[in-house]
Amino acid sequence: MNHTLSCLAAAIAIGTALPASAQEAAATTPAFTDKVARVNGVQIPSELGNVFIKEQVAQGALDSPDLRSRVRDHLVRREVLLQAAREGKVDKDPALLQRIEYARDEMVINAYLDSWSKDHPVTDAQITAEYDRAAAKMGTGMEYKARHILVDEEGAAKSIIDNLKNGIEFGALVVYSKDTGSQERGGDLGWADPATYVKEFSDAMTKLEKGKYTTEPVKTQYGYHVILLDDVRKKGPPPLEQVKERMVQHLQQQAVQEHVTTLLGKAKVE
Structure with missing residues (x-):
């Protein structure tokens, strides 16, 4: 979850959780079709509001009028503050602009690594091999x-x-x-x-x-x-099913690190 969505999660209360089928049905209907709101002539795009709704529903929230209202209030408050910041020319500060660019690039990098991980999932053979290696290391x-x-x-x-x-x-x-x-x-x-x-x-x-x-x-x-x-x-290792989730996370992190190392090895750094 990116920082903006994290702020929303803290700012609004999550509704009653729905069964997966109900959540999927609710998520198929866009919460905002035209705009979220217009603040001092500036339109908050419906796409932004729908991103927030989708994120909350994915976490178990009920896509309800109450949730939509709270998302709208949050984005209106955000837009008011953003306009005040721009009026004060805060958005022109060179150091801030550099940090914004860095944060944007970090989000892009994280999205790339997430995508790469999905395209290179951990296999059952890798899990078994890692489990056997860890078990052998425990000794007798x-x-x-x-x-x-x-x-x-x-x-x-x-x-x-x-x-x-x-x-x-x-x-x-x-x-x-x-x-x-x-x-x-x-x-x-x-x-x-x-x-x-x-x-x-x-x-x-x-x-x-x-x-x-x-x-x-x-x-x-x-x-x-x-x-x-x-x-x-x-003495013996715990059952595979008991540690499988942690092993998958470890192997995924290991694979990502190896991929990054490979990219660094191919890069021309001057």
Whole structure:
């Protein structure tokens, strides 16, 4: 979306969203057929108003009399200010004219790159290759799903272990943990690579069997931990569908950059 359309999106409230079929039907009828308005003898062209309406409908707005009225008010306000700026000869400032020309060219460049991207879409083969490359880069290994209770004193940790030995559920003892983040989840730390933990914690956790807890307090820089290992699994990449959208964006950006690099390589720069 260009800057002008962005301003409109902020200036007017979006109407109730319509189903796609209704939006398409509304978009086929031009909102303005003659002119948007005439301000101090200057006509605001219907084409400009229809560009704004089309943009809003594409974003889910209802093409209604209310939307058209707000678009008209916005463009009238814009024209009044533009006329005042011209009367003050602001539009003659050389530096401003240079910035306007630069901004116009930037819009043209962006439109060209958007068009080039549509003509060179990312293929399924490219997506698969990128996914396989990323998966291989992750490497192999194990992930651990553990819970813990963190306290300040070794005696308190030993007391918790004694309670576990006496049959009290781990979840009932988590209330004593000072790690408030994991405490809200029953002490659950989620799936993680052992390398993400401090060494003392990691070493103790990886020695446990599934379903077992540490029978001695584990001392780290944070205090004393009682760790329960819930599960272990081989580390692997997330499902393709979960990351496909981000991968497509990355590959599209990469392709555009390569295209720009090619154009620069062919350019005669003196």
